[in-house]
Amino acid sequence: MSVLPSHLKYAETHEWVYIDEKGIATVGITDFAQESLGELMSVTFPELGTDIAAGEEAMSLESVKSASDIFAPVSGEIIEINEALEDDPELINEEPYDGGWLFKIAAHDESELEDLLSDEEYQKMIDG
Numbered sequence: 279m280s281v282l283p284s285h286l287k288y289a290e291t292h293e294w295v296y297i298d299e300k301g302i303a304t305v306g307i308t309d310f311a312q313e314s315l316g317e318l319m320s321v322t323f324p325e326l327g328t329d330i331a332a333g334e335e336a337m338s339l340e341s342v343k344s345a346s347d348i349f350a351p352v353s354g355e356i357i358e359i360n361e362a363l364e365d366d367p368e369l370i371n372e373e374p375y376d377g378g379w380l381f382k383i384a385a386h387d388e389s390e391l392e393d394l395l396s397d398e399e400y401q402k403m404i405d406g
Contacts, residue, residue: 282308283375287351287391288400294375295351295394297385303352306379307339307370310404315341318367323359324381330356332390337380339370352390354383 286294292311297303312318322338330336330350337348359381363369370378395403 282397282401284397286375286397287394288397289349289351289394290403291349291351293349293351295391297352297388297391301385301388302357303354303383303385304379305336305348305351305381305383306374307348308400309374311346312371312374312378315339315346316343317341318370321363321367321370321380323364324356326356326359328356330354330383332393339367348380350383351394352383352385353387354385356381357384358382 286296288294288308292308293305294308295303295305318339318341320340324330324336330353332350332353334350335347336350339346339348360379362377363380372378
């Protein structure tokens with residue numbers, strides 16, 4: 279069973295998001311997703327300043343098993359990437375909810391969080 283922090287919201291495409299009090303959304307992939315991908319080898323980040331819609335492809339991850347697209351769970355402007363992952367993509371495997379975050383979005387509409395899953399709903403989905 280994957281570890282699922284209850285303060286996060288989850289997309290059906292296996293991304294997690296946390297929006298702080300300033301409306302900044304931190305995005306990463308779930309423990310389930312990183313386990314499914316296997317050891318990560320490289321990341322292709324979104325461009326800073328890019329305006330992205332919820333559900334749009336934001337970036338990609340390449341593992342020893344495959345490449346995987348990562349989607350934006352909320353709409354907004356890409357304002358930061360986790361540069362530590364350029365030299366150490368395995369951080370995503372080691373700390374998917376902490377040091378392995380992927381990018382940050384200045385969210386346009388926080389009500390989009392209502393379309394995402396709670397930790398319990400996500401757990402039911404991955405349990406099948």
